[in-house]
Amino acid sequence: MSVPLTLLGLLERGPSHGYDLKRDYDAYFGRGKPLRYSQVYATLSRLARDGKAVAGPVEQEAGPERRRYVITAEGMADVQRWLAEPAPPEPDLQSELFAKVVLALMLDRPANGYLDIQRAAHLQRMRELTELKRRGDTLDVLLADHIIYRLEADLRWIDHTAARLDLLARAVRR
């Protein structure tokens, strides 16, 4: 995900301090991976340099940089363009999962056993997310569903792969 464009999008709601943008980014999009302040301020400086935002004067207050940023027309055009584009339909393949299956088959190790424990781990995570949906608010549900559907796609691949291991083994063994 593009951090600069996401911050720019948050900035379109109204003039904001870097602190507020970081807080909202973390709350909506960070989920366990908060932005560093240094990254926020460096990004905002770059956006200002490139004419996407304008930095106000430093405010006379103690603490971290107190400076209000305002999005420019060019910045808004960037956000609009970005939101109208599809994200690359290139899922971040669970490449470890794929690599483990192929290597297990190459090395004549029990690929089926690996797929079984992976399935169990995926299902356990889906149970946690399903429980979280029951207790969470709307945004929790939306995000949990997003992860659940992706885990489900992995699980379908796991089942599909488990059903044709013999064929795959012949294809990868030398």
Added chain:
Amino acid sequence: MDRPHGGPAGPARQGGTPVTADRTGAAKIVEARGLFLSFGETPALRGASLVVRQGEIVAVMGPSGSGKSTLLHCLAGILVPDEGQVWFGGQRLDALSDDRRSALRRDRFGFVFQSGQLVPELTAEENVALPLLLSGTRRGAATTAARKWFPTLGLDGLEGRRSGELSGGQAQRVALARGLVASPEVLFADEPTGSLDSMSGELVMDLLTAAVREQGTTVVLVTHDARVAAYADREVIVRDGKVSTLSGAEA
């Protein structure tokens, strides 16, 4: 926007403790021991074993034709295995006469299937009351008990509808009410959301799990759908007529 979304435990949190209760200490309620069953020349079960404990929700998963529905039918006393034993509490289900097995099914078990289970000539309320009427409850008491389920399952006002006048999701919730109305000890559900879209299916599973947790009902749930299985306490995988050992034939 003055309240950014927050909370200490977002879904992105990795790992964490299991959310479901550990019931390994609870009493066994249903058990399959080494079941074999063939339909003609075709083996469906080849040594399937499974222990289900009181109050747990177990998802039985597996590819099409793996034998998962056949296993459910044996556990529920609908089918009798060629070999092996089926236990319910302290009783050998497979050793009972057909009549006694039917009576036990009617009085102690509830059922929800994929679709098409409602009697089309009856209203929703009469459909729900049916298990009580069949086990000898008077009509007035059966109707009162049936009616209680309608608000619980979001079916207010639909008591008088026939199945043709209900949406798929509504019909499935009526079927769920019918499965639970007699307070069964075990609810057997075979692809209970199989004919529903994802939103209706989710609603059915939310209501099903809330109701059975409230009543302490044990559930054996056959599904190929991982999102449905995620409502269970644990899953077992049936493959080639056996319960995969990794998934815990012995709970």
